[in-house]
Amino acid sequence: MNQQAPAPSQPALPASLAANPKLSSWLKFSSAGQVTVSPGKVEIGQGIVTALAQIAADELDIDLSRVQMIRASTVASPNEGVTSGSLSIQQSGRALRHACAEVRRIFLQQAAERLGVDIDALEIEDGTISGPGNVRTSYWELADEVSLDRDATSGVTPKIATRRALAGSSTQRIDIPDKVFGRPRFIHDQTLAGMLHGRVLRPENARAKLSESSEDGARAVAGLVAIVRDGSFAGVVSETEHGAELAVRALRKGAVWSDGDPLPDENDLASFLKAQPSELTVIDTKTAMSSATAARTIRRQYTRPYIAHASIAPSCAMAQWDGDRVHVWTHSQGVYLLRADLALVLKLPVENITVEHMEGAGCYGHNAADDVALDAVLLARAVGGRPVRVQWSRQGEMSDAPFGAAMAIEIEADLDAQGEILAWRHSIWSNGHAARPGRAAQPALLAAFELEKPFPRMISTNPPQANGGGGDRNSIPLYDFPSWRIESHRLTTMPIRTSALRTLGGQGNVFAIESILDEIAAERGEDPLAFRLRHLRDERAKDVIRAVARRAKWKPEKQPGIGYGIGFGRYKNTGAYCAAIAEIEGAEEITVRKLTLAVDVGEAINPDGVINQIEGGAIQATSWVLKERVRFDRQRITSAGWMEYPILRFSEVPDVEVELIQRPDIDPVGAGEAAHGPVTAAIANAVFDALGVRVRDLPITRDRIIAAMELTS
Amino acid sequence: MPSVRFRLNGVETEVDADPDRSLLDILRGQLGVTGPHFGCGAGECGACNVIVGDRAVSACDTPLWSVADKDVTTIEGLGTSEQPHPLQRAFIAEQALQCGYCVSGILMSAAALLKRNPSPTSREVKEALDGNLCRCGSHNRMVRAVLRAAEEMAAG
Numbered sequence: 001m002n003q004q005a006p007a008p009s010q011p012a013l014p015a016s017l018a019a020n021p022k023l024s025s026w027l028k029f030s031s032a033g034q035v036t037v038s039p040g041k042v043e044i045g046q047g048i049v050t051a052l053a054q055i056a057a058d059e060l061d062i063d064l065s066r067v068q069m070i071r072a073s074t075v076a077s078p079n080e081g082v083t084s085g086s087l088s089i090q091q092s093g094r095a096l097r098h099a100c101a102e103v104r105r106i107f108l109q110q111a112a113e114r115l116g117v118d119i120d121a122l123e124i125e126d127g128t129i130s131g132p133g134n135v136r137t138s139y140w141e142l143a144d145e146v147s148l149d150r151d152a153t154s155g156v157t158p159k160i161a162t163r164r165a166l167a168g169s170s171t172q173r174i175d176i177p178d179k180v181f182g183r184p185r186f187i188h189d190q191t192l193a194g195m196l197h198g199r200v201l202r203p204e205n206a207r208a209k210l211s212e213s214s215e216d217g218a219r220a221v222a223g224l225v226a227i228v229r230d231g232s233f234a235g236v237v238s239e240t241e242h243g244a245e246l247a248v249r250a251l252r253k254g255a256v257w258s259d260g261d262p263l264p265d266e267n268d269l270a271s272f273l274k275a276q277p278s279e280l281t282v283i284d285t286k287t288a289m290s291s292a293t294a295a296r297t298i299r300r301q302y303t304r305p306y307i308a309h310a311s312i313a314p315s316c317a318m319a320q321w322d323g324d325r326v327h328v329w330t331h332s333q334g335v336y337l338l339r340a341d342l343a344l345v346l347k348l349p350v351e352n353i354t355v356e357h358m359e360g361a362g363c364y365g366h367n368a369a370d371d372v373a374l375d376a377v378l379l380a381r382a383v384g385g386r387p388v389r390v391q392w393s394r395q396g397e398m399s400d401a402p403f404g405a406a407m408a409i410e411i412e413a414d415l416d417a418q419g420e421i422l423a424w425r426h427s428i429w430s431n432g433h434a435a436r437p438g439r440a441a442q443p444a445l446l447a448a449f450e451l452e453k454p455f456p457r458m459i460s461t462n463p464p465q466a467n468g469g470g471g472d473r474n475s476i477p478l479y480d481f482p483s484w485r486i487e488s489h490r491l492t493t494m495p496i497r498t499s500a501l502r503t504l505g506g507q508g509n510v511f512a513i514e515s516i517l518d519e520i521a522a523e524r525g526e527d528p529l530a531f532r533l534r535h536l537r538d539e540r541a542k543d544v545i546r547a548v549a550r551r552a553k554w555k556p557e558k559q560p561g562i563g564y565g566i567g568f569g570r571y572k573n574t575g576a577y578c579a580a581i582a583e584i585e586g587a588e589e590i591t592v593r594k595l596t597l598a599v600d601v602g603e604a605i606n607p608d609g610v611i612n613q614i615e616g617g618a619i620q621a622t623s624w625v626l627k628e629r630v631r632f633d634r635q636r637i638t639s640a641g642w643m644e645y646p647i648l649r650f651s652e653v654p655d656v657e658v659e660l661i662q663r664p665d666i667d668p669v670g671a672g673e674a675a676h677g678p679v680t681a682a683i684a685n686a687v688f689d690a691l692g693v694r695v696r697d698l699p700i701t702r703d704r705i706i707a708a709m710e711l712t713s
Numbered sequence: 714m715p716s717v718r719f720r721l722n723g724v725e726t727e728v729d730a731d732p733d734r735s736l737l738d739i740l741r742g743q744l745g746v747t748g749p750h751f752g753c754g755a756g757e758c759g760a761c762n763v764i765v766g767d768r769a770v771s772a773c774d775t776p777l778w779s780v781a782d783k784d785v786t787t788i789e790g791l792g793t794s795e796q797p798h799p800l801q802r803a804f805i806a807e808q809a810l811q812c813g814y815c816v817s818g819i820l821m822s823a824a825a826l827l828k829r830n831p832s833p834t835s836r837e838v839k840e841a842l843d844g845n846l847c848r849c850g851s852h853n854r855m856v857r858a859v860l861r862a863a864e865e866m867a868a869g
Contacts, residue, residue: 394755
């Protein structure tokens, strides 16, 4: 075997830059004193575009106002896959930092040559390059002489942390002014010349087939341009949005559907999940160094329901055909991945398809953004070259988009006579947590399953542990238990459509681990915080726990009706560290009064941005824990609106305090998913502290608390 | 087609449309005013809130006829980047949003509150915004921003 070792002196390029090495694909200097920066990651409400602009400005030594961020598009942007998994800062940020460092160096070399001075004598301030004897030039003066159509090398090292001026400072987000002045920035608010409006008809049961449809009613609606029918996929196109609404309503009246497939019993998810055919993966095992005899074993089961993305905006897309080429505007998390799936459905080469990103409302994972893009493409195909805008209904958004998967988790712990953990077994039953577009030989888009010649429905899978895992995410203990076995049963049937939702399985697994630990600590009479610290070896982990304890003055004195609980996790076991303390109040109905969190993301590029993400994650997790559960009967999803799928309201939102532990010398990681698991566990443990009962099935509602109390008494 | 007249952001406006259609539909469609956002179409999320007279209402379940001869204010009429409303300044200062889709409705609820109660408590702000949903979890920042705007307005 002839293996070539990498040259030791050349550190590897960041992965995103290695995959997209051409420097000009990342940034260009425009004539008017601006830099256009073109990342492959997209704004989904998390503020990433601002953080990336900060990184570029810092590395290039230019003012932030000179940076223009370009929306991702398959025409020119680097292909960075999907904006997910809290990886944008890690992947795009590092790539951009290296690309900018190299570009800066290339310009300095050119300036040194032109000005006839030593490169080390040059300085850059806001893009002006100057040297001894008052010689000066700028990026923009040199732009014509320097070609960036060259590949990045790994020879240039970015600045050290202390030399960065912007990273680490809470710069205001560049997208916020548009949003508070109501300027059209969202895809929903765009208009294209000659634009038509489309709506798609969908059955109540996802597997139902459209057996009959009468089009007369729809045809009678003023402004109707086309009715599209291909198998069970049906939709209308109208001159106006109002006309499209009326026409699809009429089409629904004339539609007859087959029964479809039965849905599980929503009140017995654990039995359903455990009874389904599944594929078993042993995620991790650890063998004890010495054998000790267990005095007893405790076994607990935890469940979480299906959870909806429930974005405030229904998904929206626009598409326009030109012969056999199509242009798509989308709020998808991955323009190249969507393009790959569209190519499969349309049987066109990818070159014929342009996918361009536009901002949508908050995105918390694989929602209907990609589905509606195919809807728009299929409807637009029927109207020649006019663009068609399609927007889903609230009902569609809440019932047809993929959900976060329900989970049943069982943990068994063998304890010695002192209640110390000897062995630990963690088993997960769940559908896969990922069925994203662009990753398989078949498309993942809803309409593709409905066509006359349908593609098979995609069954969700789990990313491997090396990428953070799926249902098994965060299932490997961060604690030093002597032995463990972690296994995951991924269902191979999927009556309810699931895919990636914030944290994938992380929220469920952290909830389960941190709950049973709390129980074991309580039985030993040991402080749950001390118990955790005693079982952790990682100082960063211990630091967030100590920091949150200080901040929340752990443990406040016992008061009737008030409870405190703690939860800890390191997202994906490799990402951000987060510890949370919840303060709750109540008896049968509980209120979360306050959440205190400490977080460590390494270098925080935009500290306020990180805090905003953690606050948001904490509040969203509180909503999941107290309220959220996708409802269904045996035939259809019934939680199709805000009344049936309530989320946390202003009057119910806890105070949230976040302490950020800054580590400027450690590579940054994302913050968007760090809080969910720890907050979930902290609330559940606080319920026990206040009421003396363990609620092991989410959401923690009045009914569940009463049931747990009855079980205890 | 009957016509309905009202003042939109201070400008006399006449619309020829079925008076039973929703105000949101008319604003976003015929009038091209896209600040109020569609969220649910059932008056349950507040993303489309506008001020009619002095009250914040959801435009999606407000029939056009009901605003005849009234003042309708949308986010576009609240302030501009040159002359921002104190609430808009405060939302920027507090970085009080994540995705921002709900914000145009929330600003209208908050503006109506500050008009009837110039110095609300934090609890009163939360009550006034309780009909507005935010999915990103920016609630506390928004409450802080409303209180900040109130203080600024009181200071003149």
